[in-house]
Amino acid sequence: MPQDPNDELASVLLERIKVEKERLIKEGKIKRSKKSGSSDTLHYENVPFEVPSSWMWTILEEITSTIGDGLHGTPQYNSEGDYFFINGNNLSNRKIVIKNETKRVSASEYEKYKKPLNRSSILVSINGTIGNIGIYDDEKIMLGKSACYINMISPINIQYMCIILESRYFLKYAIDSATGSTIKNVPLKAINNFKLPLPPLSEQQRIVAEIERWFALIDQIEQGKSDLQTIIKQTKSKILDLAIHGKLVPQDLNDEPAIELSKRINPDFTPCDNGHYAKLVQFEVPKSWMWTTINKISTSILYGVSESAKSKGRYKLLRITDIQDNYVCWQSVPFIDYDENKVKQYLLQNGDIVFARTGATVGKSYLIENLSEQVIYASYLIRVRTYSLILPQYVKYFFKSGYYWNQIEQNSFGVGQPNVNATILGNLNIPIPPIEEQKRIVKAIEQLLKQINKIMENL
Known part of the structure; x- marks a missing residue:
């Protein structure tokens, strides 16, 4: 000064x-x-x-x-x-x-x-x-x-x-x-x-006033940052909401309708009668889409193993606590030995989605990608494995949408510690677009989230 x-x-x-x-x-x-x-x-x-x-x-x-x-x-x-x-x-x-x-x-x-x-x-x-x-x-x-x-x-x-x-x-x-x-x-x-x-005394007063001015400005910036973070969070939620309503990317008339996709997944598929289908419909989606449930698009929905983790073993054991902020540090995931005759059904594959079924993190999910080791999963997780004609990345983003979370809140049970079992998870409603539109939706979401995350990093 x-x-x-x-x-x-x-x-x-x-x-x-x-x-x-x-x-x-x-x-x-x-x-x-x-x-x-x-x-x-x-x-x-x-x-x-x-x-x-x-x-x-x-x-x-x-x-x-x-x-x-x-x-x-x-x-x-x-x-x-x-x-x-x-x-x-x-x-x-x-x-x-x-x-x-x-x-x-x-x-x-x-x-x-x-x-x-x-x-x-x-x-x-x-x-x-x-x-x-x-x-x-x-x-x-x-x-x-x-x-x-x-x-x-x-x-x-x-x-x-x-x-x-x-x-x-x-x-x-x-x-x-x-x-x-x-x-x-x-x-x-x-x-x-x-x-x-x-x-000098007058200088002391000027120093105090100037510092208070800067602190007030910093407080405004911090409040602005907080407000912007709230807006960004709301924007992410809006992107997912638009995606599952069929409003994020344009429809292509050449896409195979989702109902034909269901027939290819299950040759014995027959469309629901109007009364039953009406119960599935939660909001309007494009004509090429269809409403169904998680169990109808999954080859299996399975609980994990009830075994204790070890410091050494043949397999990695993925637990709820290993999943933090949509990230797994595989180096810190513990090990387990398991019956060779039973282990196959519990081995995770790329594209599997694991789902927390109890406690404070109930409803949170994680998409398995880029596996380099043999991994099985613990009993507080449920694994969802979709058919090959359903894009797991699309289901991953559905599991982060507000509509999905509303269903979890409405269907969870238990006093103090909420729980969701495999039956409840399987019966959740999900809107399914044609496979090509699933790909376009995932690409658009990832591009938008990349830009948003870059903004967050610079705050």
Whole structure:
């Protein structure tokens, strides 16, 4: 920021602070420090960095009336007391945070150990967690030893001091000054001797205003980012919704209708009577599409094996917990040994879709692709294997649509922990387009999601 030559110099400000401090000492409101209370020692030697000529280097002790810490010990708690016993972990974002577990003390206990806090007091965590900041605002609190209080002398701008105490410069100093092997503690002597740059008072005010302006802008950007993420999530949902309604890609009159596809899948296929088909129809789809159920497009819907995982074995064992954010780290998937005569039906193939049937992730699914090992799947998963004339990628995206999730919510059972069994999964309704349109839909979805994910990466 540009300096204003009309500003009162920081050296004049320091003199005013010195006069005010002497007045407080004479009136008995504060005690003189063990050092000379009117030291003329300059703090220009070995300064950490250069500052404008109108600024001054000083130490915290010279611009404060008192620096101390809280009670070294445990007070007598009283669950109905009026005062909260706080420590460094109660300080956050310049506020004093009262937590559910924060203990209380009585007024009489507070009177025994109270500290001279006022509206110019800054609290800093100095034990264990180092560097948390809170500004005292007449809260009914009693300090513990892990919080120190720094009472500023007017007219120092308290918000400017918070900026200094929140800086990496102070945090590094505090950590470097800390003692103790297990729990670090910053001595009060180090706090007193902390060397800081002091600008003119008007400059302090401009610095505070400028930083607050930037923080407000950052908050706006973060809110905008959050809003954009919400819009992107809604856009993904809309893309899938358009896809299963037949509105994402144009229809091609040359495509073989889905009903002919069903006949090729099952030569004995006969169209449903109007009454039964009407029950399947949840919304209008193009004439070349058809409504059916998951079991009608699947060669099998099968539960996994109830066996414990091992660190070694012949087969990998895929579990619900191995699927995170639509990704499987196959290196971390455990192993299993299984009966060679029974294992074939449980071996996963590319194009299989596994489905979580219980717990917090019920309904989530994962498409098996690019398998390089022999893998079977655990009992909390259901495998759906579609006919070769049904594109598994299309079913994968259907399993992410809002319509699919509505069916899961309506049909899951169990108190506390929702469940969906193979029968329920098999009876879910699904709109099926012609195979060529399935391919066009999948291609369009993947192109759109790729663009959206690129936007997300750049946020």
